[in-house]
Each structure stands twice: as C-alpha cells, then as structure tokens.
Amino acid sequence: MTLKVLCIPGSLRAAAFSRKALQACIDNAPEGMEFETVEIRDIPFYDGDVEASSGLPASVVALREKIAAADAVIISSPEYNASISAVLKNAIDWCSRPPSQPFSGKPMAIITSSPGATGGIRAHMHLRQVLGNIGALVLVAPTVTIGMAGQRFDAEGKLTDQATIDFVKAMMTDLKTWSLKLR
Template sequence: MASPSPVKVLGLCGSLRRGSLNAAALRAARELAPPGLELTIFEGLREIPPYDDDLRHDGYPPPVQALRDGIRAADAVLIATPEYNYSVPGVLKNAIDWASRPPEQPFEGKPVGIMGASPGAIGTARAQYHLRQSFVFLNALVLNRPEVMIGQATSRFDAEGRLTDEKTREFVQSLLVALRDWTLRLRR
C-alpha cells in the first residue's frame, strides 16, 4: 500500500516585523515538521493592500491572488499570530478578509492550526480566540487542541530567532502532529 502524499501546510504570520517572534515560531515549526508534513511560509503579507471591495470587483490584486491560490493548494493552514490590543493584528485580519471573499473562498472546509508568541504572560490567547471566531463564519475547521500560546517568548528564542526552549519545541511539534493527523483523517 502506498503511503499517503504529504500534508501540505501553508504558514501565515500575523506580524510584519523583521524580528517577529511569530515569524520565528513559524520557522521553528518548519524545522520541527514531523514526517508526512511539509510547511511552506507565505511571505507576501506586506504586499496585500487594505481591503477595498472596489478593487476586488476589478480582479484580485496579484498578492491577494497568490494568497488565495496558496490557501487553496494547501491541505491545511497554520497561523502564527501576535496579539495587538487584545485582538488579531490588522494585517492578518486584512489578509483573511481579502482571501475569504467570493467566489470560492478557500477557507471552506480547510483545517487550520493556530499558535502565537508574545512577550506577555498569556501568549496571544485573546488573539487566537478572535481568529477562531472569524473562522467559524468561514467554515474553516480549526484544530481545537493542542493550543500553543508561547508566553514570555523573548526567553524562549535566542538572539538569532531560534526556538531554544525544549518544552516549547515539544508543544509546537505536538500541534504539527495533531494538524497532520487531523488533516489526514479529514481526507478520508
């Protein structure tokens, strides 16, 4: 019996900052990917313009189309988000708003994993719950557990942005295993 094709996951980072802890968390996830999971990180969030339905009616801007195509081609999505003002960063919400417009919004039935890193103690919990609310409307299939909320993240990454905290590495890897296994179950 042939082994199933690898689960292709598109990673989205909700931060544009060069030294982003969440971008570092996504890179760590790519490094920690279990067998049977391939993680590609979408790098075009900065180029996505503010949502404007007039632009959409003229055709999706190329960076938005690239995001939509990437989500559609992926078996699952993994989002790493910071928390701004107790919620989702505007650039991430903007990208989701653009990607989710008709026709054929690509989040429909798509497995989604969420994680986040923050210097604060609760590690993006409120932003993650707000993302979950958005994905209910989009009918995405958000993985419930494990929840990966990397609190006090500045002590868990080194100066080069490598995730060095072993327990956190285990949490991230457990999220990836759960996302892979759940996506494979949904394929059946």
C-alpha cells in the same frame, strides 16, 4: 504522501516572534510535511469599490491560490490590542470573499506569541472565531501560545524552551493526523 503546509506570519517585521513560532512549527514537525511561507505585506486594504470594479487584486489571488493548493495552513499571529494584527485580519477578509473562498474546509492550526505573559491568548481566541466564521477547520487542541517569547528563543530565533517545544510537537503531530483525516 507528503502534506503541503502553507505558513502565514501575521507580523511583517523580519525579527517577529510570529516568524520564530512558525519556524518552531517547521523544526518540530513529524516526517511527511513540507512547508512554504507566504508574505502578506503586498495585500492592499480591503476596498469593496476595488473589488466591484476590478475584482480581487493580484496579490490576493496569489494568496488564495496558495491556500487552496495547501493540504493544511498554519497562521501565526502576534497580539495587538487584545486581537490579531490588522494586516492579518485584512488578508483573511480578502480571502473570505466569494466565490470559492479557500479557507472553507481547510485543515488549520494557529499559534500566537507575545513578549508578555499571556502569549497572545486573546488574539488566539479571536483568530479562532474569525476562521470559524469562514468554515476553516482549526485544530481544537492543543492551544499553543508562546508567552514571555523574549526568553523562549535563542539568538538565532530557535525555540529553546522544552515545555513549549513539546506543545508545538503535539500540535504538529495532531495537524498531520487532522489533515490526513480530512483529505
């Protein structure tokens, strides 16, 4: 069987390291996983009045359906002021609303990246905390952060640093095992 994996980039910009990190996950995945990337740019700011009067916006419903249909989800986040990006937190907040919030029980992996040395580790830990709060089953290890990201990818956006490739490969193999166990 082939596992369906949904990839969510936490950055909107086209040349984002977060997107390159997701591509590295796809490039270094074992056999038996297929990938779809979903964009979060059309999701409006969470507004309880909108939710109360007209329910979830169409873009939120679409994202929730994709998460629900996936066997596993990977979120790749940048680090903004020591946390995850606002667009990503906003998308997660909408998705977390009842009923049937789709992150509950979902096998997940997370990855962060940054041009700085620490690779977004503070965003990484915040994202783990946020997802834990809504019952997502985030892979405990390895913790993959890509620091000095400007030096880790080539001009085409491909991950070239062998030590990082090895971590990403391990994460993807573990995500496959984890997802199959939890099916």
